[in-house]
Amino acid sequence: xxxxxxxxxLTSMIAxxxxxxxxxxxxxxxxxxxxxSGVLLSLVVIYLASKLGAEAARNFNFPPVLGELVAGVIxxxxxxxxxxxxEGGLSASDSGIMSVLQSINHLSPVAxxxxxxxxxxxxxxLAELGVIILLFEIGLESDIRQLKEVGVQAVVVxxxxxxxxxxxxxxxxxxxxxxxxxxxxxxxxxxxxxxIGITSKVLSELGQLKSKEGQIIVGAAVIDDVLGIIxxxxxxxxxxxxxIDVVNAIYLIVSATAFLLGSILLGGIFNKTFSAVVDTLxxxxxxxxxxxxxxxxxxxxGNAIHLEAILGAFAAGLVLDESDARNExxxxxxxxxxxxxxxxxxxxxxxxxxGVLNPAVxxxxxxxxxxxxxxxxxxxxxxxxxxxxxxxxxxxxxxIGVGMIPRGEVGLVFAGIGSASGVLDKxxxxxxxxMVIITTFLAPPFLRIAFGDSVEPPATEESSxxx
Amino acid sequence: xxxxxxxxxLTSMIAxxxxxxxxxxxxxxxxxxxxxSGVLLSLVVIYLASKLGAEAARNFNFPPVLGELVAGVIxxxxxxxxxxxxEGGLSASDSGIMSVLQSINHLSPVAxxxxxxxxxxxxxxLAELGVIILLFEIGLESDIRQLKEVGVQAVVVxxxxxxxxxxxxxxxxxxxxxxxxxxxxxxxxxxxxxxIGITSKVLSELGQLKSKEGQIIVGAAVIDDVLGIIxxxxxxxxxxxxxIDVVNAIYLIVSATAFLLGSILLGGIFNKTFSAVVDTLxxxxxxxxxxxxxxxxxxxxGNAIHLEAILGAFAAGLVLDESDARNExxxxxxxxxxxxxxxxxxxxxxxxxxGVLNPAVxxxxxxxxxxxxxxxxxxxxxxxxxxxxxxxxxxxxxxIGVGMIPRGEVGLVFAGIGSASGVLDKxxxxxxxxMVIITTFLAPPFLRIAFGDSVEPPATEESSxxx
Numbered sequence: 001x002x003x004x005x006x007x008x009x010l011t012s013m014i015a016x017x018x019x020x021x022x023x024x025x026x027x028x029x030x031x032x033x034x035x036x037s038g039v040l041l042s043l044v045v046i047y048l049a050s051k052l053g054a055e056a057a058r059n060f061n062f063p064p065v066l067g068e069l070v071a072g073v074i075x076x077x078x079x080x081x082x083x084x085x086x087e088g089g090l091s092a093s094d095s096g097i098m099s100v101l102q103s104i105n106h107l108s109p110v111a112x113x114x115x116x117x118x119x120x121x122x123x124x125x126l127a128e129l130g131v132i133i134l135l136f137e138i139g140l141e142s143d144i145r146q147l148k149e150v151g152v153q154a155v156v157v158x159x160x161x162x163x164x165x166x167x168x169x170x171x172x173x174x175x176x177x178x179x180x181x182x183x184x185x186x187x188x189x190x191x192x193x194x195x196i197g198i199t200s201k202v203l204s205e206l207g208q209l210k211s212k213e214g215q216i217i218v219g220a221a222v223i224d225d226v227l228g229i230i231x232x233x234x235x236x237x238x239x240x241x242x243x244i245d246v247v248n249a250i251y252l253i254v255s256a257t258a259f260l261l262g263s264i265l266l267g268g269i270f271n272k273t274f275s276a277v278v279d280t281l282x283x284x285x286x287x288x289x290x291x292x293x294x295x296x297x298x299x300x301x302g303n304a305i306h307l308e309a310i311l312g313a314f315a316a317g318l319v320l321d322e323s324d325a326r327n328e329x330x331x332x333x334x335x336x337x338x339x340x341x342x343x344x345x346x347x348x349x350x351x352x353x354x355g356v357l358n359p360a361v362x363x364x365x366x367x368x369x370x371x372x373x374x375x376x377x378x379x380x381x382x383x384x385x386x387x388x389x390x391x392x393x394x395x396x397x398x399x400i401g402v403g404m405i406p407r408g409e410v411g412l413v414f415a416g417i418g419s420a421s422g423v424l425d426k427x428x429x430x431x432x433x434x435m436v437i438i439t440t441f442l443a444p445p446f447l448r449i450a451f452g453d454s455v456e457p458p459a460t461e462e463s464s465x466x467x
Numbered sequence: 468x469x470x471x472x473x474x475x476x477l478t479s480m481i482a483x484x485x486x487x488x489x490x491x492x493x494x495x496x497x498x499x500x501x502x503x504s505g506v507l508l509s510l511v512v513i514y515l516a517s518k519l520g521a522e523a524a525r526n527f528n529f530p531p532v533l534g535e536l537v538a539g540v541i542x543x544x545x546x547x548x549x550x551x552x553x554e555g556g557l558s559a560s561d562s563g564i565m566s567v568l569q570s571i572n573h574l575s576p577v578a579x580x581x582x583x584x585x586x587x588x589x590x591x592x593l594a595e596l597g598v599i600i601l602l603f604e605i606g607l608e609s610d611i612r613q614l615k616e617v618g619v620q621a622v623v624v625x626x627x628x629x630x631x632x633x634x635x636x637x638x639x640x641x642x643x644x645x646x647x648x649x650x651x652x653x654x655x656x657x658x659x660x661x662x663i664g665i666t667s668k669v670l671s672e673l674g675q676l677k678s679k680e681g682q683i684i685v686g687a688a689v690i691d692d693v694l695g696i697i698x699x700x701x702x703x704x705x706x707x708x709x710x711i712d713v714v715n716a717i718y719l720i721v722s723a724t725a726f727l728l729g730s731i732l733l734g735g736i737f738n739k740t741f742s743a744v745v746d747t748l749x750x751x752x753x754x755x756x757x758x759x760x761x762x763x764x765x766x767x768x769g770n771a772i773h774l775e776a777i778l779g780a781f782a783a784g785l786v787l788d789e790s791d792a793r794n795e796x797x798x799x800x801x802x803x804x805x806x807x808x809x810x811x812x813x814x815x816x817x818x819x820x821x822g823v824l825n826p827a828v829x830x831x832x833x834x835x836x837x838x839x840x841x842x843x844x845x846x847x848x849x850x851x852x853x854x855x856x857x858x859x860x861x862x863x864x865x866x867i868g869v870g871m872i873p874r875g876e877v878g879l880v881f882a883g884i885g886s887a888s889g890v891l892d893k894x895x896x897x898x899x900x901x902m903v904i905i906t907t908f909l910a911p912p913f914l915r916i917a918f919g920d921s922v923e924p925p926a927t928e929e930s931s932x933x934x
Contacts, residue, residue, distance in 0.1 A: 032591065033770055033776070035588070035592065036592060036595050036770060036776060037767055037770045037771060037776075039592055039596070040599075040763045040764075040766050040767040040770065040776065041767050043759070043763050044760055044763050044764045044767065047756050047759055047760045047763070048760055050752075050756065051748065051750070051752070051756050051757065051760075054750040054751075055747075055748060055749065055750055058749055058750055064750045064751070104771050118588050121502070121585050121588060121589065122588065122589050122592045124499065125502065125503060125506055125589045128503050129506075132507075281518065281522060282522065282525055283518070283521040283522055283525055283531045284521075284531070284801075284805055285517075285518070285802075285805030285806065285809070288802050288805050288806055289514050289517065289518050289805060289806065289809070290518065292510070292514060292806055293511055293514045293515055293518075296507045296510050296511050296514070297507075297511045299507050300504055300507040300508050300511065303500055303503060303504045303507065304504060304571050309500070309503060309504075309507065332802040332805075333802070334751075335752075335755050335799040335800070335802055335803055336802055336803055336806060338751055338752030338755050338756060338799075339752065339755055339756065339759055339803060342752070342756070
């Protein structure tokens, strides 16, 4: 009996263990056309959403990217459930696209899970390649000379824009909401980093990327991103060990500075090499392939030294902007950006769970109060940065402050890590997510208003069109 | 003792079973930047290989795509092991790129496996999107009126090119090598389908895509692909149940015909809608996004009705070739194709394991003999198709026959399914793989020679360049 029991118990354990194994079915060649089907259908939905959203936003005189974000929310986890990701407890049965595949192919639940995960992984990486190519394009559109000119301003804006929301957020949470120190520091840190992707896309759409204000915002957003990563590393180690990892913080500061300055300095030499290489190549893709080799390699480097891939891509764009092939390259990168960048914005919207705004859920109610406080700090803390700019008479200070407002994906990374490490309780996590959603969605229309007088709508429309 | 033994055995089984489970680590957010790093580094290697290969091939007066295939072999499983896939028993430790990531990030073996699989999945899907976009571009470059003109010729070429190698291959294997009937039929079937991707790319590079020969080859290759899928479905059911699934075969024939003819007929209506939609859109990507929505949706449909995604993309290209926005679309699709199509060709090369050519391995020795026979049948069986073309005086019959030679990925699918279902023994599987490799690599230079007199090298070079 005992033997039988043991064997039965073990067999049932095995059966239990066996269930997740067919995840190896990822490799099952029979499933690979279905993964492809899922990716194709997801891309069709993403493209449809992005175009409908962008056109609708434009008709209401909002920046198109806001429409893409909102369209993403509609097709995403908050509404239609077409584009969802296996996070926050969602499974294949929550995905509209998976239901379609299921009804066509009659898949087992296990195969469906495996296909859902593979497809989500592919769409996630495509979205990341999208923001990498966006930042590469922004780098190409930026003017390195003008960036150098406003460099000091950008550094000041970035530092104030990190210090003020961090200090005000942490202190406010501790005093007003009696949050313990470490969670308060973590939430304060989540208020620091500007979303360079959203801000720069809106600037580009408004035709303001090359303006003095635009270049200060982009420069400050880049520095902000670096500062945000350093702050994250510091508070994460503080949360994990209770101590600040000074060595790692110094490593990040040094490597980020060396990476950005080094790539710009070396760029002066490299863009000559690039032009020479392009001239010797005779087969198709002679300009665009070397450019992408450089951009992706720099993005890899940025990732490898624990900075961000988008910083590498931005630096690559800045460098190639100096090369002779610049104008041709601009034209070639546009259609590539047009088909891959929307994947990023739509999935940002699709991942934003507006369910956290529902006051019927108790955790949300506590979160909504804290969120209201964080949003005020997030907006005012960045708005003030416009007024620390000096020596630039007649500059649009409001526009600079507004440009720094959107927190986007960086804030979500904070919330995710804070929640995974147990530092943030549910209400605080929810409030950070709400803060990110609100600042992200408010910034594009605000930026449009802040630039109001100086923007010529018809010219903008034309210049932002491909043709 | 018995109990202990049983438990030990079961525990070891569990331990064995447990190992793959942390594949769920795919979802670990900490790993996602490393997956991105892996994808970026893979793309850098793929682009470098494709450009070096294409330029070297061009210098030796070969079609650039041959260079991309060979470069793929060099970076792939046969040589440098930089781009490898988790198939044929390969694991993360066999991948050069994984070793780089490992040395940077100090990953656990389990995390490494999970990252390797995610990265391979992403690169595989990118390669599939590459061939989808290639066929979309080929569809755009093809002339539907000329295709209709040579339609009958293409059907005849395709049918002869399927029947002759199939009959000769099956009969030869049974008579010369005493292979049993079912494996012989399977191997014969693997000789049928032409690789439309490789052939059409070479034609495009030679500037021969719009020639009468080029259009016959492309038309025949498309029909061939459909016939190949039907043959595969029939022999696969024969292998599995010993009977021919007539209903499924009829379903495939009807759905394939309906799909291709239907999309072309409806296309006449749709391309008006497309032009109207493009005209009303005002935001970036106004041409390219609707075009890709249509192409990816058609590719999805092709996949969903168990045909192939590339057939849908080709049909989409044919339809949009009739629209007013055609010329602009051609220009916009080029750079997109330039960065994604090479991923397909380099990975085709990278997956080709030239180790099967090593005569030191006993299985290979038996395979090499059969392979030699299959290669002869594969080449002659397609060469004869040029001479069945009627009513086209002065046509280059050799070029048509040569254009049908490459088997590419379709043959590998046969080998894979045959081997997985146990129908093919090792020597026969190896011989099919060798046949596919040799026909794929021979076709581009042969096609160059076959078109020899009518090709003007300098003009070709210029016309095949983007700028």
